[in-house]
Amino acid sequence: MRAKVYVTPKTGILDPAGKAIERSLHSLGFAEVHGVRLGRYVEMEIDSEPAKAAARLDDMCRQLLANGVIEDYRFEIGEEKGDER
Amino acid sequence: MRWGVVTFPGSLDDSDTTYALGRVLGEQVTPLWHKDRSLQGVDCVVLPGGFSYGDYLRPGAIARFAPIMAEVVRFARDGGLVMGICNGFQVLCEAGLLPGALIRNRSLRFVCTQTVVRVEEAETPFTRACRQGDLLRLPIKHGEGCFVAAETVLQQLEEERQVVLRYVDAAGRVTDEANPNGSLNNIAGIVNRTRNVFGLMPHPEYACESAIGGEDGARLFRSIRTTATGGSAVLAASVPSGL
Numbered sequence: 001m002r003a004k005v006y007v008t009p010k011t012g013i014l015d016p017a018g019k020a021i022e023r024s025l026h027s028l029g030f031a032e033v034h035g036v037r038l039g040r041y042v043e044m045e046i047d048s049e050p051a052k053a054a055a056r057l058d059d060m061c062r063q064l065l066a067n068g069v070i071e072d073y074r075f076e077i078g079e080e081k082g083d084e085r
Numbered sequence: 086m087r088w089g090v091v092t093f094p095g096s097l098d099d100s101d102t103t104y105a106l107g108r109v110l111g112e113q114v115t116p117l118w119h120k121d122r123s124l125q126g127v128d129c130v131v132l133p134g135g136f137s138y139g140d141y142l143r144p145g146a147i148a149r150f151a152p153i154m155a156e157v158v159r160f161a162r163d164g165g166l167v168m169g170i171c172n173g174f175q176v177l178c179e180a181g182l183l184p185g186a187l188i189r190n191r192s193l194r195f196v197c198t199q200t201v202v203r204v205e206e207a208e209t210p211f212t213r214a215c216r217q218g219d220l221l222r223l224p225i226k227h228g229e230g231c232f233v234a235a236e237t238v239l240q241q242l243e244e245e246r247q248v249v250l251r252y253v254d255a256a257g258r259v260t261d262e263a264n265p266n267g268s269l270n271n272i273a274g275i276v277n278r279t280r281n282v283f284g285l286m287p288h289p290e291y292a293c294e295s296a297i298g299g300e301d302g303a304r305l306f307r308s309i310r311t312t313a314t315g316g317s318a319v320l321a322a323s324v325p326s327g328l
Binding site (some may be wrong): 013014016017020040064065068069070 | 106142143147150178179184185186189190191192193231233234235267305
């Protein structure tokens with residue numbers, strides 16, 4: 001099954017990349033935007049039992065995909081392959 | 086004493102560290118390959134600068150799982166001396182051997198320049214050849230050198246005197262202008278609670294010869310040498326090579 005992981009900087013952590021993007025959006029005329037944060041998106045296929053997948057994915061996030069000092073994470077486990085827009 | 090310098094795929098300053106220690110300072114250096122499972126009895130392990138694993142995912146995030154790192158962690162937990170320079174500092178934070186994390190420079194630019202750092206703590210194995218308040222001129226070259234940590238962790242670092250080096254101006258003042266990357270509290274280098282693991286963003290290995298800018302970096306290496314060869318040293322357990 002397909003899994004999607006979203007890693008974002010913790011609130012309170014300096015995010016100069018997010019700010020730079022926000023400034024660029026503003027200069028393009030999108031003045032309504034604020035609080036831009038730049039994160040990371042990882043997707044993968046997981047061949048594990050659905051009951052175990054969430055716990056395994058959680059371990060993956062805590063050990064490697066996200067640095068708990070500076071990042072938060074959440075994930076979605078899809079039903080089938082090709083389940084995306 | 087013997088120094089171990091680790092090479093990960095993508096390490097850059099391993100050879101310069103080996104050169105500075107071996108050729109300039111006359112030390113015995115043992116190269117340690119990332120796949121090795123033995124530290125070969127070295128007295129101090131150095132994790133060098135560079136772009137291990139291309140900085141993929143996060144700088145140091147993948148290097149921390151290299152086979153050699155299991156030995157480095159064990160060595161550190163047993164009180165062995167470990168020094169992480171730049172990418173090495175990032176690896177130590179990712180490995181949980183040092184608190185906090187290094188993130189993208191607040192300017193978003195890769196910064197390559199000379200800095201002045203002030204010795205905040207001379208009572209460490211890494212700075213005992215210095216006096217508190219000494220100013221060291223050390224170069225930096227990094228894109229992700231901004232040290233951050235939770236407020237409580239930062240407080241603990243300051244209270245427990247774990248901040249070893251701080252970015253200052255030429256007169257020794259802690260100012261925002263003197264901060265090259267946005268590090269909280271202008272922190273350039275820290276030690277762990279037991280003061281045997283040291284991480285710093287500046288490069289002492291590029292400051293061991295006056296011909297290329299100065300010799301202040303040698304004082305850190307000499308401090309380690311004094312510690313490792315003196316009575317108060319904590320030496321690594323001897324591990325026969327080949328294991």
